[in-house]
Amino acid sequence: MSTSAPAKLRVMLCDDSSTVRAALARVLETDPAIAVVARVGDGAQALAALDGAPSAERAQVVLLDLEMPVMDGMTALPLILRREPRPIVIVASALTQRGASATMEALRAGASDYIPKPGAAGGGLNDPNFRADLLAKVKGWARLRQPTARVAASPPRPARRGEPPRIICIGSSTGGPQALAALVRRLPRLITLPVVIVQHMPAGFTAMLAKHLDALGGPPVSEARQGEVLEAGRIYLAPGDHHLLAKAEGARTVLHLSDAPPENFCRPAVDPTLRSLIAIYGRAVQAVILTGMGHDGLMGCRALAQAGGAIWAQDEASSVVWGMPGAVARAGLAQEQGTPESLGDALAHLCGRRP
Incomplete structure (x- = not known):
């Protein structure tokens, strides 16, 4: 009697650079539990891909660049989050002051997390720290969204022993x-x-x-x-x-x-x-x-x-x-x-x- 393999976590890559999309796909698909199901170049294409896919094949996580032509990430973000079932959005941000400001705006608008794009001096997208961080965030947020995930109820107010904190x-x-x-x-x-x-x-x-x-x-x-x-x-x-x-x-x-x-x-x-x-x-x-x-x-x-x-x-x-x-x-x-x-x-x- 055969058992079916567990479903892979479906990820969409939304970035105007085909080179970046290819590099991110290589990183993500080193994990056998992840499948990149869509690669698109702007926010409008991301919305079309979400709407055009059957629910069982739709991306569960969207890795979203913020600076893109046609429709940028900040414009697309609230529209993506209106889709049901609601995708997890992790924004990819530039390591600049402008990128940091846009990242915080995206978190306030409903993005779950962010991943800063590493510079070429640090190894770029092949930097092992970036790769580990990306995989951890994609899988971690997806795990929290699972119906089986149970967040513990609020514990009683902890009683402190000894000296009060300063x-x-x-x-x-x-x-x-x-x-x-x-x-x-x-x-x-x-x-x-x-x-x-x-x-x-x-x-x-x-x-x-x-x-x-x-x-x-x-x-x-x-x-x-x-x-x-x-x-x-x-x-x-x-x-x-x-x-x-x-x-x-x-x-x-x-x-x-x-x-x-x-x-x-x-x-x-x-x-x-x-x-x-x-x-x-x-x-x-x-x-x-x-x-x-x-x-x-x-x-x-x-x-x-x-x-x-x-x-x-x-x-x-x-x-x-x-x-x-x-x-x-x-x-x-x-x-x-x-x-x-x-x-x-x-x-x-x-x-x-x-x-």
């Missing part, structure tokens, strides 16, 4: 912008602690992400600046291509941007930020590790656990990639796990007061 450190990577937005939305405008966020992102993109998060109605969010004094009630985002470190200067805590080598292949990385905070606050650091590839944050959380601090992690069911939070959870360091929303509620209960 600072919160949040780390994230793949899938992080949407997870951060979901968490920050749950925080009240008035919080009693400073919050530091380390999101793996290129330079330029973090400034746009800070503006995106700042507009959500929670605490004020800004990209961290060299020499800035840490203040309660604010959220500081590590800028791309710099580690974010805290240093005690008298009674103040001052932020410093470091050009030290990448850690865990990342700059900014979570581990150096956590180490610097533990040196000042000890067990009074509260760490939250959200969705992301790799294991950045694991060593910092080990040090925090030894100091007696609290560590929470995003659960597997709600993570695009359960790499970073999974590493912390499997090491037995996560005292609580939950969705970004439930973790945000718990943080609000822990350190905030609603107006």
Whole structure:
């Protein structure tokens, strides 16, 4: 008795460069679980391909370039998202300030995620980090959309043992912008602690992400600046291509941007930020590790656990990639796990007061 092979994940490539489309197809089809079912050159062709395909053959994920002739990605995005069943859209963005701004606009308009196109100096589309990131995002978002995926219910508000926190450190990577937005939305405008966020992102993109998060109605969010004094009630985002470190200067805590080598292949990385905070606050650091590839944050959380601090992690069911939070959870360091929303509620209960 034969069993049918599992259906492949269907992907559409929408880019005005045939060379880029061919290169992306080669990357995606290295995974036997993925099939590229359409390659089109602009947004109008993408809509026609979606409408012309039977439901069982229609693309489930659309990799969408933003800058194209005829119909660009931003024009096509809301029209693509009206199709049923609704496709997952991952936008491909240029590594420029304009590209970063357009990416954040696309996320606000309903795109699930973004993938920055690497420059030729870094190996271009053959860069192994780009290839791994692309495959992880395509498969991760598709997994979350599956009917069998069950997002865990909000856990009870975690009870904190020992010393109350004096600072919160949040780390994230793949899938992080949407997870951060979901968490920050749950925080009240008035919080009693400073919050530091380390999101793996290129330079330029973090400034746009800070503006995106700042507009959500929670605490004020800004990209961290060299020499800035840490203040309660604010959220500081590590800028791309710099580690974010805290240093005690008298009674103040001052932020410093470091050009030290990448850690865990990342700059900014979570581990150096956590180490610097533990040196000042000890067990009074509260760490939250959200969705992301790799294991950045694991060593910092080990040090925090030894100091007696609290560590929470995003659960597997709600993570695009359960790499970073999974590493912390499997090491037995996560005292609580939950969705970004439930973790945000718990943080609000822990350190905030609603107006």
